Amino acid sequence: MDLSEVLQGLENLKDIQTKVARSMAVAGGKIVRDEAKLRAPVETGTLRGAIYLAYREGKSTDTTVVYAVTWNSRKAPHGHLQEFGHWAVQGGKRGKGGTETSWVPAKPFLRPAFEASLARMSQAMMERGRERLAELLRDMYTPRDEEFV
Template sequence: MTFRVDTSQLAAISAKLRHYSKVIKEEVAIEGAAAMAKVIYDEARIFAPVSEKAHVFYGRSSVRTGVKYTFQPGTLKAAIYRVYSKDRSDLNRKTYHVGWNHQKAPYGFMVEFGTSHAAANPFMRPSLARVPQAIQAAKGRMAVKLKEITGGI
């Protein structure tokens, strides 16, 4: 008994699988990372304190220079961002940064961790308690993107 198997189509299938794998790594993974970052970002904005009136911040050099900075209510909340990190991402890893812009709200560290004169009012660290929900959001968004790519197969 003799069997003959035509493997000429395997090369084309293999190429399609490699392409599909690359698309998943590039497009599906970034959707998941973005969804996770959004959950943490939204939570940090919820926890960010907003003062009732403008407040003054004294920088390190304020004693020497006399310069004081006045910040309006909501400045810290508005300074919270999420951004894709090209430098820390590659084909196998997608990274988003969630934090606050230190130039827009230089006092954020003191709010988060407190000072010798003021208690901490954390807004970033508590947002990390939502990591399980962030993972669920990522899975959901990746499933949607995968369905888009595969045409619902």
């Protein structure tokens, strides 16, 4: 009994696993990204336009695929101030001199976007996983000529 075809098939399944996981992660990430864009403050629209989905190669491994919804900090360096809040100085310089500071409350958009889109994200990931798995298995299987006789 020749097991080379079986072993080759199992080796191909490792590649399929990574491809399916990446496709699923992108599908879920797009849902969260779009929700975050809807929730981002729109005074100038800069922050909203800077939100994107990024693959995190340094955090991904052979068994884990990591994507992050984040913003381009060069385009919108104030994103963290909106998400977490910050101190503001009222008039003059900081420090001694009688200037007042006040806390500017957070207007979070990423964390609520994630929480609000969990159900839709899970559904989109499962749908994309099924589609991608079927595509890859179809591409992997090439029937022999004698199978058509």
